[in-house]
Amino acid sequence: MYRTSRLVAAATLSLILSVTSPHAIGQVPTPRLPPENLLVYRGDNNKPRPVRTIDDWLRRRAETLAGMQAVMGQLPGDEKRCPLDVQVEEELNFGSYTQQFITYQSEPGSRVPAYLLIPSSVRTEKQSKAPAVLCLHPTDDKLGHRVVIRPEGRLNRQYASELAERGYVTLAPSYPLLANYQPDIKTLGWDSGTLKAVWDNIRGLDLLESLSFVDQKPGFGAIGHSLGGHNSVYTSVFDDRIKAVVSSCGLDSYPDYYGGNEKRWFPEQGWAQTRYMLRLADYRGRLHEIPFDFHEMIGALAPRYVFIAAPLHDGNFRADSVDRIAAAAMDVFRLYGHPERLRVEHPDCGHDFPMEMRRIAYQMFDRVLRPDRAEADPAGDP
Numbered sequence: 354m355y356r357t358s359r360l361v362a363a364a365t366l367s368l369i370l371s372v373t374s375p376h377a378i379g380q381v382p383t384p385r386l387p388p389e390n391l392l393v394y395r396g397d398n399n400k401p402r403p404v405r406t407i408d409d410w411l412r413r414r415a416e417t418l419a420g421m422q423a424v425m426g427q428l429p430g431d432e433k434r435c436p437l438d439v440q441v442e443e444e445l446n447f448g449s450y451t452q453q454f455i456t457y458q459s460e461p462g463s464r465v466p467a468y469l470l471i472p473s474s475v476r477t478e479k480q481s482k483a484p485a486v487l488c489l490h491p492t493d494d495k496l497g498h499r500v501v502i503r504p505e506g507r508l509n510r511q512y513a514s515e516l517a518e519r520g521y522v523t524l525a526p527s528y529p530l531l532a533n534y535q536p537d538i539k540t541l542g543w544d545s546g547t548l549k550a551v552w553d554n555i556r557g558l559d560l561l562e563s564l565s566f567v568d569q570k571p572g573f574g575a576i577g578h579s580l581g582g583h584n585s586v587y588t589s590v591f592d593d594r595i596k597a598v599v600s601s602c603g604l605d606s607y608p609d610y611y612g613g614n615e616k617r618w619f620p621e622q623g624w625a626q627t628r629y630m631l632r633l634a635d636y637r638g639r640l641h642e643i644p645f646d647f648h649e650m651i652g653a654l655a656p657r658y659v660f661i662a663a664p665l666h667d668g669n670f671r672a673d674s675v676d677r678i679a680a681a682a683m684d685v686f687r688l689y690g691h692p693e694r695l696r697v698e699h700p701d702c703g704h705d706f707p708m709e710m711r712r713i714a715y716q717m718f719d720r721v722l723r724p725d726r727a728e729a730d731p732a733g734d735p
Contacts, residue, residue: 382395385642388646391648391681392684392688417653419644421587421590421645424644424645425545425548425587425630427544429460433552437458439457440455442454442455442456447514450514451470452468452517460541466526466533468525470517474520475522476566481566483520484521484574484718484722484723485524485569486513487526487576487585488525489501489525489580489581490580491577492579493532497534501581502514509578509705515715516715519715528581529553530628536549544632545630546627546629554575554592561573568722574722575589576714577600579601579669581601582603584603586604586647586650589654590650590653593657596722597718597722598654599660599717600659602705603670606674607640607647608643609671610624613640615637618634620634647678648682652686653685654682655694658717659696660697660698661675661695662706662710663676664700664702666701667703679697698710
């Protein structure tokens, strides 16, 4: 388990050291490279140089990860790894799939509540396997991760159940400090709720890898709306076992968030809450100095498959900002020779994840994670 993530972390650390030396890990060099131009990297004597090769880009990517960890905290290694010790607390049969409420140990002293949905086909058909998707929930302090498995809350959020009905194994972990999951992140040693969530998700992928009925060969998917939308991006940047990423209403450029309203950047407001990244409050009044942004993070996902749904009337995140992010990231996808793997759609709605957008997401998962079905089911209806 965690083989790919560990290799990525080791390679990234080596690149960060080569880029930032003599800076310590957790610090980043200045001045900040422009987020709107990803085809430059920091060369000798701190001078920007043009990105001409993938190796050049990987140096820029490493600096992005260093910037993320300067704010989020350092992604841990073996010191936080421990047996998952999965415990099934409840099991319900919904015909086409079985729903288990489980907990797993993501680190010593912290158990993550999660829903594991298992298609009936993998239980009834001998030696059957199914691909798996990490389903990350939006902000909901009452239902938490339950919102993605049943329509108790708002409609258009139940993507974990829909994907299970479609034949995917889905895992929906709770996000720290919401609803039924209240870990003491300070005592556990975390600098941000964001990185605690990323680690819980990485361990969730370890859990999926441990299941005999999960098809690991094509990799995994990650999908989320709102909070889940940026959670899917952050996790996928750190773990390349995720091969297809869906973010609905999950992002715009940090300086564009609510028009750069300074009130949104005080401690415990907006992005600067404990459950997100409290250190971002230090950048109030100088948001353009935040050492990473979604331009770089979406670029860091290349050449994997990425779908972003950015509604025209989203009150949280601006559609025009998403277009600027995608335009910058597209240069990296072109560098890899796969511009078709980054897709942005603008549904005519507010902060929502309508069926049309979910259908596009599910079609992408089919193409990447189960191409045999994608060919047989071009309509992709859930």
